[in-house]
Amino acid sequence: MQVSDAPFRHVDFPPVDLDIERRDDGTIVMTPAQPLEIGVPNVPTGLARQAAATPGKPHLRERDPDSGDWRTATFGDVKRAADGLTQWLIDRDLAGGGAMLIVSGNSIAHAVIRYGSMGAGVPVTPVSEAYALLGAKGDYQRLRHVVATVQPTVAFGETAAHVAALRAVLPEGVPVISREPDADGADYAAVTGTAPTDAVAASIDALTADTVGAYMLTSGSTGRSKAVIQTHGMIVANLFQGWQALGKAAGWDDVLLEWLPWSHVSGAFSSMAAAIFGGTFHIDEGKPVPGLFDATIRNLRDVELTYFTNVPAGYAMLVDALERDRDLAETFFRKLRLVLYGGAGLPQPVYDRLQRLAVDTVGHRIMLTTGYGATETTSGAMSIYFESDRVGIGLPMPGLSVKMVPIGDRYELRMKGPMVTPGYLGEDELNANIRDEEGFYKIGDTARFHDPDAPEKGLAFAGRLAEEFKLATGTWVSAGNMRMDLLRHLAPLVGDLLVCGENRDYVGILAWPSEAGLRSVAADPQAPLEQLLCDDGVLAAVREGLAAHNQAASGSSGRVVRFAFLADQPNAEAHEISDKGTVNQALAKHNRPEAIEALYADAPGAAVISMTGE
Structure with a gap:
């Protein structure tokens, strides 16, 4: 059977229904007709709902570094620990100001710190471990910049190495929570074991759509990192637009495995999606680099998935492994319904090899979708939620309007919706110029239609203006x-x-x-x-x-x-x-x-x- 002749495994996507405005100057505005339906006002409320409904269901699983066995935290476990942190922050008058600076890899403790801080109204700022573990040679300049920008009033460093980096850059008196605290630090187990009072529920109830939930850092690829303001309203708008377009079909309430760092919006999105939609999230300690990807392969042998996400570099390494190992391919494809890749980067040959493997293994193609967006749009706000065999960036998901301004044979993309940031922390001059005269955020990318006569077939990435x-x-x-x-x-x-x-x-x-x-x-x-x-x-x-x-x-x-x-x-x-x-x-x-x-x-x-x- 030719790969192109093989059917896709069925995925129950919502219908593509776009309102398209075409203007005399060639500008096009696309908006999904399906309205955005947001089910909870914030992530802590979503976690509380899941913990009440399924307290004993495994929520987060991580490998024990010594035995290699999976350690499990149920929804009830995570909720109890997060509430303990919320109470601890309230007791010390650390709620309602500053930020929680998180220096850690992905872990159960990291998730608890995030949810407990958000519940207390303390924005979280997770930073790359590289800022701490590789930053000493440069006197932690990147980490110092983050501290100067978000002015944390409390911090979490999971390991002794993380704590050492934080002590080097934080002002005196800022408490540091750790699983390996120094003499002046706070023990994670003791902090999260604080007995919660009614003040915890009251704090969560007081969160509004405009309350800041996180300051997420840009990559700094064109200069120093900026702290993107992400409100609680932005975060749940983005999560629920993804749920409507992809999540129900993909199984975000089922079993998940992912390595993407929670200091990046894509990784943060997936882990929070599991929290509010009821998924069992396996924390993959592997990464798509030689040597470390072996851990991902081990985990894929253990965990059968209906949905998988990675970046282009990861898929290139994955297809190499699947082509060498028939048993791995059979495990990987057995239940798989949907695969997600980063919006702008998957080479078509990697896509083609993955589909050939799927057809050879289970007799049908797998739907590959995309999450396209930016830190400023919370995470991916566009996706492919329709059958397609073309690499691209898809179409706007519910709640997002995309304006396409013609530039030669392509379009500059601009975005508007409740998942778009109000701006950057402390960057008033920059904030005045990130939107056009109609309030559309200028994301800085360009795109083309796969078929100009059929917009429902989606968009292809056509380059970054900054590059x-x-x-x-x-x-x-x-x-x-x-x-x-x-x-x-x-x-x-x-x-x-x-x-x-x-x-x-x-x-x-x-x-x-x-x-x-x-x-x-x-x-x-x-x-x-x-x-x-x-x-x-x-x-x-x-x-x-x-x-x-x-x-x-x-x-x-x-x-x-x-x-x-x-x-x-x-x-x-x-x-x-x-x-x-x-x-x-x-x-x-x-x-x-x-x-x-x-x-x-x-x-x-x-x-x-x-x-x-x-």
């Missing part, structure tokens, strides 16, 4: 769009790449190789990696992919003239790669001046592939 640059000729290069097309043509040879050429005469590419992909085409598949990079079979395949891309490109801004592999990998310590596995293009290029100069040398070395004249 575009000019050649020396004055011609604009859409780097994000070009990157996606090159990843398609260069699959499976390339894991990711940098589009270079700002103020140069032509576009050049620096690429991180995929070792498994290189071996699949190499003349000598057993050769060491450094030999694979100059293997005749590999170089011929690269030239073929570049030629196919160039043939379809229009103008100098779309054609690649030179290409070279990078010998290193993106440096997480230098913040070149985010917690969710995406590469910071600007920073990665800034950190590789010698590689760029070699790419553009008048007499390039043997490692540089030249496409001049093709």
